[in-house]
Amino acid sequence: MKEEAKMNKQKAIFLVISESIGVIAVIWLWTRKRKASLVSRLLWSLFLLIPLFGPLFYAFVKVSPDDHGETLPEYPDPGSY
Numbered sequence: 404m405k406e407e408a409k410m411n412k413q414k415a416i417f418l419v420i421s422e423s424i425g426v427i428a429v430i431w432l433w434t435r436k437r438k439a440s441l442v443s444r445l446l447w448s449l450f451l452l453i454p455l456f457g458p459l460f461y462a463f464v465k466v467s468p469d470d471h472g473e474t475l476p477e478y479p480d481p482g483s484y
Contacts, residue, residue, distance in 0.1 A: 418454070422454055422455045425451040425454050425455055426452075429452060432448060432451075
């Protein structure tokens with residue numbers, strides 16, 4: 404159990420670091436690289452923010468399956484119809 408908590412903590416630290424790098428790179432891209440085309444800046448921004456929006460999207464979209472209710476029938480035995 405401690406190893407799982409340690410691994411989750413390491414993943415969280417990695418996620419925070421990658422998100423920080425992505426946000427800093429996007430800010431730098433939009434403030435310092437004004438000569439770059441708008442399409443180029445938009446594509447690089449999207450690419451750099453995947454680590455930020457990917458886990459957030461997954462966290463909000465992930466639906467844990469509920470246990471089936473007691474009113475639902477159990478699976479029939481194989482071969483019985």
